[in-house]
Every structure is written in structure tokens, then in C-alpha cells.
Amino acid sequence: MRQTSIIDIISPVMAGPSSSHTAGAVRLGLLARNVYNTKPDKVTFKLYNSYALTGKGHGTDKGLLAGILGFSVADERIKNVFGTPEANNINYEFEFLEDFNRHPNAVDFIFEGGLKMSVSGTSIGAGEIVLTKINGFSVNLDGKYNTLLLVYDDMPGVISNVTGIIQEDNVNIASLHCDRSAKGKTASMCICVDGELSKNCLQEISDLKDMYIVRYIKKLED
Amino acid sequence: MENTITTFRQLYYTCKETNKKIYEAALDYEASKGENTEYKVRLQAKKSLDAMKSAIKTGLCSTESSPSGLSGNDCDKLQKRFKDYGAILGSTAQKIMTYTLATSEQNLRMGTIVACPTAGSCGIVPAVLIAYAEDYNITENDQINALITAGEIGRIVSVKMALAGAVGGCQAECGVASAMASAALTQMRGGNIKQIINASALVLKNVLGLTCDPVCGLVEIPCVKRNSFLAIHAVTASELAMANIISKIPADEIVDAMEQTGKLMSPLLKESSQGGLAKTKTAIALEKNILG
Structure with missing residues (x-):
């Protein structure tokens, strides 16, 4: 049986327009940032399927970058994240791909710097997310613990x-x-x-x- | 486990046996699960309520279009119309429609909103709750109680079905938002436990089968205007419930029907934008223009 709390139902306060494509993207970025744990020289975002196709309209690209920069889901800067000093401070690149073996809302973060690391995640709906792979190892990280x-x-x-x-x-x-x-x-x-x-x-x-x-x-x- | 509240029936009897309001029983139950004290839930409710008010305020004054260019000025149009011609439904209904569009348009502009329960359905609960509270002088504390009541209704539905268009279609998003709004409204109007649960049941019964087929895969068409429709839907249900009109099918059975309907619904109509409105001639043309 699913266990939710009232708090899940009446929150989060977030930048629109989509729980899965915007808030979910920010949360994926935040969790991936915590996994990498140090400032990267460069991040390549590979967006797949629905994330690639409708990502621009939903600000998925902005959300992912905002998360990597440590912005919260409600941060007013998400909308204009590309122009922020924080964003100018790192190199980043987006790739929009199609791979129907992947989840509709899938993303890979490729971190470069002192350590090279790849982190894959999916946004599974209503802002819930899960990181599924780190450097090819399967993991199951949903940010709830x-x-x-x-x-x-x-x-x-x-x-x-x-x-x-x-x-x-x-x-x-x-x-x-x-x-x-x-x-x-x-x-x-x-x-x-x-x-x-x-x-x-x-x-x-x-x-x-x-x-x-x-x-x-x-x-x-x- | 004893004393769980996972159905409307359990909620009703818990309230009856302990002589508590829905929000009181809900707060007790949250606390009994361990992590969420009454203070924590009330704090989040206050935070969400403040963010809802601020989204309405900003949305009322904006005509900025969405990144896709598909929408953004409907709230302005409606306000202009209402300046000259009042709504036949009356001034509070007028406010509800306007506030719904204000919030929903803020959402697609990437403004700050509250996912309640989801971002796509974010306009419904705030509009009904805040418009009524303003017009009928409801204290902030009672607004918070109403929001917690709404949250409890959404939580109980979510026990049986995920509140996501990809799982249950729009009945699980705007439909549930409308049931929550109706409960909040009925709570503020002094409705009893039965009336509040009935209001939610009447809403859900009348959204069964609502598909999620957004044009271009964006939370815009039909989502923005649908928020307005389902906000008024919530008011209708509350009026009926306050007249002690009973849903002959109990709320829990309606949720079962809703879950079954969600499962039977083709994946083409569940947030995949591969059928319905999303595959109309005009939608396909828009898709070419916007997504390239």
C-alpha cells in the first residue's frame, strides 16, 4: 500500500510548469550534485525521450542545471538560470537524444573535472525521482533517505x-x-x-x- | 496495524468516534506515523498557503506568454470582461475563475506555484480556497485547517492510486484537485464530516474517465483552462453536499472505480500526448511550429 503524507499532497512550492519535468529535473540535479560532491569543470546533460522532446517547453534543461548549481525547486532564479553568475561559473552542454530502451523522462549527467563520473536518473512522476546508475553501477537513490x-x-x-x-x-x-x-x-x-x-x-x-x-x-x- | 486511515470510511468513523474534525483526525494520524508532527504539517500548510496567495497576486497582473507562446493572457482577458459584465454565477465564482487562471498561467511561465496535488492542477485548490476566504472573512487559521482537510482528501485517494496523469489520466490530477478544493470549501462553510466527504465523492464521480492528452506534451492545452472548469465543478459539488444530497455510490467505491478507469484508459491518453487532443490536426500543426 502506498504511504503518502498530507505534506506530499499540499507541496512542494515549486517553479512551474511540471512536477515531473521541472521540479523533478531540479531534484535530479540536486541529488546528482550531492553524488559528485565537488565542483565539476564541466557537466554534459543527456536528455532522453520526453525529457528531450518537451524539455525546452517545460524548462527541464533549466531545472537540471539549477539542481546542479544547488538551487531548490522553488528558487526564483530557475527561470533565468542560464544568465546567473553561478551558471557562468561552470561549463555545461545539453544533448537531446532518443532511446526507447530508456524511461520516458531519463537523463545522464556526465561530470568532468578532478574525477570523471556519470550519473543516470529518471523522473517517475509527481516530482518523485530516482538515480538509477552511477558510473555504470546500478543504484536506487530516491533522495528520501x-x-x-x-x-x-x-x-x-x-x-x-x-x-x-x-x-x-x-x-x-x-x-x-x-x-x-x-x-x-x-x-x-x-x-x-x-x-x-x-x-x-x-x-x-x-x-x-x-x-x-x-x-x-x-x-x-x- | 490499528487506527490506520486509508479509506474515507475509516476517516468518517475516526472523526465520529473521537468527535473530531477531518483536519484534526488527519493531524493526529500524521503524527501517529512518526515523522510529521502537527507543528510540521501546519508549518507546511502555512508556507503553501502563502505561496498560493503570492502566485495569484503575481498572476493577476501578468500577461507574459509561456515559453511556447501558446498561452498566458487569458486571465487578463477574463478580468477585463468581468470589469464590464459580472459573472452570472456571482462575484465569488467570478473570483474563483479569475484566480484559477492567474495561478495556472503563473505555472506555465515557470513562476512559483504549489503543486497541489500536482503542478498541472495547481490552480484549483488555491482559487476556491482563497476566493471564498476573502469574500467570507475566513481567518488564516481556518484557511490552514481547510487546506489540511483538502490534503487529507488527496492523501486518501493517493493510497489507492498515484496522483499522476501518466498513471490515472487527468481524473487523478485536476479531478483530485477539484475534490480537494470542494472539501476545503465545504469545511470553511461549516459543513459536517459527511457533507465534506460527500462533496469530494460528488466531484470524483463526475470526473471519471477524464484523459490527460496535452498538446505538444506541454502543461498548457487543455490544462490551463481546465483548472478553471474544475474549480467551478468543486463549487457545484459543495452546494449539492451542503443540501445533504448524497452520492449513492460511497466515496471509497468511487475511488475504486477511478483506479479501474485509469487502468483501462489507453496509454495513448495518459500524459504521452499520443492520442486525443494531442493528435488533432491543429495540435500536430502546433507541434511542428513549436518543437520544430
């Missing part, structure tokens, strides 16, 4: 070590999602938690052997 994202060397015991550290922090795990490129190669873990992970806990996890990416991605607040 504080989430720990890890990329590491695939070997026995990592999941147990990590969840053990989280347990010591007395934090409950809401969901755990794992993927890997191949046996013994790199693997990824997405752990959604109730509450907050402490600095110590995050440090302890970062200190584990062969962790490549450790990101603590805060839930999205509108």
Missing part, C-alpha cells in the same frame, strides 16, 4: 564490516542495495538509513581497505 554510497574492491566481508560500523553508530538501515562489475572487481553499495550517520562512523568506513568512493548523500528537503 540519508544514503551512504560506496564503491570498493569486491571481496568477502565488506558488507558485514560496513553494516557493523553502522550498527555501532546505533543507526537503523532502511534498505541496502549492492551491485558489482564482475567477481573480484569493483562493487557498489547503497545504504539508506533512518536518522544520521556520525562523522566518526563515516570516517571509520572511509578508512576501510580499498574504498574508492565514499559519499554520504543527505535526503532532499524541498
Whole structure:
């Protein structure tokens, strides 16, 4: 059974015109920004299908960029984001593509800079979004929980070590999602938690052997 | 789990047994789920209400066209008409129609609005709620209570069906917005629990099958004007409900019918812009002009 709250029904306050194509785009950008976690030199946005086709009219391109710049869904600057000092401060490019194997409202963010990273996401309706891939690893990040994202060397015991550290922090795990490129190669873990992970806990996890990416991605607040 | 409220029937009996208004029962239930205290819900309602008022205010004074150029000056036209000729439905209805267009046009200009429940249907609840509140001197606190009442109606429908045109057609967006508006209005008019739920039921019963076939895939045609129609629809339902006219089919069964209708509706008519109005000769011509 779906569980929504009254707050979901009477919000968010947002820049129009579309929950999926505008607010959803901003939220995808915000979440992808948190995943990349540092200022990129360049971002390429690849918009697919309905996002590509009706994106201009819905300000999807503006929304995605605004999210990357850290604007909230209600930010008055979204409409004129291309002219803002924040936007002039990074390089960006849009590609409009068709791929019917992808969701109607799909986007890829290609970040370049100190670290190259690709993040894919979809807008699934009513402003709800989900990031589905990070550097080719499948993930399931919807911005509703504080989430720990890890990329590491695939070997026995990592999941147990990590969840053990989280347990010591007395934090409950809401969901755990794992993927890997191949046996013994790199693997990824997405752990959604109730509450907050402490600095110590995050440090302890970062200190584990062969962790490549450790990101603590805060839930999205509108 | 005990004491859940996922149907209108449960809402009705909870209110009856505890002798509470819908918004009180709704606030209790939100709090019981853990995350949303009464303070938090009221704060969001106040924030949303303020944003609704500000969108109306800005929208009333603007004739800026949408990025597509398809719309943007209808609110202005309506205001000019009403200056010389009052609406036959009366001054509050006149205000409701005008406020709806003001908000919906702000939405397509990428102005700030409240998705209530969605962006495409953002004009309906604010117009009905605020126009009535202004004309009948409803306090801010009672406006917030009315908005929470509306939110509870939308929440209960959303338990069974996603409030998205892609899932249920426009019945799930403007239709549900209208049911919410009708509940808010009936609450402000002093309607009882039964009358409020009935008002929502009457709205939903009369939007079944409403498709989502926007021209060029944009939230403009027919969405902007449809907001106005469904705002008045909400008023009709409230009038009937206040006269104790009962929907013979109970609200929960109407929601079931609505969900089934959404499932039976062709995907061509659910926010894909591949059928209906979106594939008319004129719509195809507009599409060529706008999307290139």
C-alpha cells in the first residue's frame, strides 16, 4: 500500500510548469550534485525521450542545471538560470537524444573535472525521482533517505564490516542495495538509513581497505 | 496495524468516534506515523498557503506568454470582461475563475506555484480556497485547517492510486484537485464530516474517465483552462453536499472505480500526448511550429 503524507499532497512550492519535468529535473540535479560532491569543470546533460522532446517547453534543461548549481525547486532564479553568475561559473552542454530502451523522462549527467563520473536518473512522476546508475553501477537513490554510497574492491566481508560500523553508530538501515562489475572487481553499495550517520562512523568506513568512493548523500528537503 | 486511515470510511468513523474534525483526525494520524508532527504539517500548510496567495497576486497582473507562446493572457482577458459584465454565477465564482487562471498561467511561465496535488492542477485548490476566504472573512487559521482537510482528501485517494496523469489520466490530477478544493470549501462553510466527504465523492464521480492528452506534451492545452472548469465543478459539488444530497455510490467505491478507469484508459491518453487532443490536426500543426 502506498504511504503518502498530507505534506506530499499540499507541496512542494515549486517553479512551474511540471512536477515531473521541472521540479523533478531540479531534484535530479540536486541529488546528482550531492553524488559528485565537488565542483565539476564541466557537466554534459543527456536528455532522453520526453525529457528531450518537451524539455525546452517545460524548462527541464533549466531545472537540471539549477539542481546542479544547488538551487531548490522553488528558487526564483530557475527561470533565468542560464544568465546567473553561478551558471557562468561552470561549463555545461545539453544533448537531446532518443532511446526507447530508456524511461520516458531519463537523463545522464556526465561530470568532468578532478574525477570523471556519470550519473543516470529518471523522473517517475509527481516530482518523485530516482538515480538509477552511477558510473555504470546500478543504484536506487530516491533522495528520501540519508544514503551512504560506496564503491570498493569486491571481496568477502565488506558488507558485514560496513553494516557493523553502522550498527555501532546505533543507526537503523532502511534498505541496502549492492551491485558489482564482475567477481573480484569493483562493487557498489547503497545504504539508506533512518536518522544520521556520525562523522566518526563515516570516517571509520572511509578508512576501510580499498574504498574508492565514499559519499554520504543527505535526503532532499524541498 | 490499528487506527490506520486509508479509506474515507475509516476517516468518517475516526472523526465520529473521537468527535473530531477531518483536519484534526488527519493531524493526529500524521503524527501517529512518526515523522510529521502537527507543528510540521501546519508549518507546511502555512508556507503553501502563502505561496498560493503570492502566485495569484503575481498572476493577476501578468500577461507574459509561456515559453511556447501558446498561452498566458487569458486571465487578463477574463478580468477585463468581468470589469464590464459580472459573472452570472456571482462575484465569488467570478473570483474563483479569475484566480484559477492567474495561478495556472503563473505555472506555465515557470513562476512559483504549489503543486497541489500536482503542478498541472495547481490552480484549483488555491482559487476556491482563497476566493471564498476573502469574500467570507475566513481567518488564516481556518484557511490552514481547510487546506489540511483538502490534503487529507488527496492523501486518501493517493493510497489507492498515484496522483499522476501518466498513471490515472487527468481524473487523478485536476479531478483530485477539484475534490480537494470542494472539501476545503465545504469545511470553511461549516459543513459536517459527511457533507465534506460527500462533496469530494460528488466531484470524483463526475470526473471519471477524464484523459490527460496535452498538446505538444506541454502543461498548457487543455490544462490551463481546465483548472478553471474544475474549480467551478468543486463549487457545484459543495452546494449539492451542503443540501445533504448524497452520492449513492460511497466515496471509497468511487475511488475504486477511478483506479479501474485509469487502468483501462489507453496509454495513448495518459500524459504521452499520443492520442486525443494531442493528435488533432491543429495540435500536430502546433507541434511542428513549436518543437520544430
